[in-house]
Amino acid sequence: MVGQFIHQEYLVAGNNFNSAGSASEAVKSTLKKMGVASADIRRVAIAMYEGEINMVIHAGGGVAVVDIYYDKVNIVLSDKGGGIEDLEKAMQPGFSTAPEAVQRLGFGAGMGLPNMKKYADKFDIQSEVGVGTTVRMTIFFG
Amino acid sequence: MKISELSAYIDGTIVCNAHKADKEVYSAFSSDMMSDVLAFVMDQGVLITGLINPQIVRTALMMDIECIVVVRGKTPNNDIISLAEANGIVVVTTKKNMFETSGRLYSAGLKA
Known part of the structure; x- marks a missing residue:
């Protein structure tokens, strides 16, 4: 498996809640x-799924770029949504700006970003109001 | 307990992947909030929920959950059923509410 490398790109549709998570x-x-x-697959799956859901409910969709190496996965999630006003607050468990309609769908408990940070080995988030948000995550295997 | 036994304890109906009803499950998590399932589930094989949208299946899939129990007499639509079917997740429906479903299954030996 050494040397194996897979590059995948997914368009995450912003207008379709039902398809969120397909990437x-x-x-x-x-x-x-x-x-x-x-156990490693699950960490990747949770971190990326939370990110996908975030892009759908907050940013009108975005792009997910996934690079799989023999020992790790790099995930870059970028959107051109409204951006995050207060990153520090957004990273606190339980803090959410999701509308009630989203909570009725079972999301928006303010656990998305903290969960991504928890499951990823490396986590970086850059956000600018009115420009968009980019999340970079690395998950090592083993 | 087997999924078929789980279904019997709650007067449930297995609505998809019935051929997997012999599978053993050991623990469950009850929630309508998928965010909490993603944050708190460890190795529970069963998700008990009153929510019906395709994200219950995607959430189950990400968490390696093998069986979804839909409570309060709700009927998952075809999109949900076919997504579960394709991913080998057994879906059980019951008219009982979440509290009674959880209580009966806990009493019967399913762990938290």
């Missing part, structure tokens, strides 16, 4: 086929 589903299935340990 994470595809990445999960790729990692499974590669024989990556299930």
Whole structure:
């Protein structure tokens, strides 16, 4: 498996809540086929799925770029949404700006970003109001 | 317990992947909030929820959950069923509410 490298790009549609998570589903299935340990796959799946949901509910969609190496996955999620006003607040568990309609769908508990940070080995978020948000995550296997 | 036994304890109906009803499950998590499922589930094999949208299946998939129990007599639509079917997740429906469903299954030996 050494030297193996897979590059995937997904358009995350902003107007379709039902399809949110399909990119994470595809990445999960790729990692499974590669024989990556299930605990590592789960960390990738959760971190990326939370990011996808965020892009759908807050940013009108975005792009997910996933690079899979033999020992790690790099995930870059970028959107051209409204950006995050107060990053420090946004990273606090339980803080949410999601509208009630989103909470009725089962999301918006203010756990998305903290969860991504928890499951990723490296986590970086850059956001500018009116410009957009980019999240970079790395998850190492093993 | 087997998923078929779980279904019997709550007078449930297995609505998809019935061929996997012999699978053993050991623990469950009850929530309508998928955010909390993603944040708090460890190795629970069963998700008990009253929410019906495709994200219950995606959430289950990400967490390696094998069985979703839909409570309060709600009916998952075809999109939800086919997504679950394709991913090998068993869906059980019951008319009982979340509290009674959780209580019966806990009493029967399913762990938290």
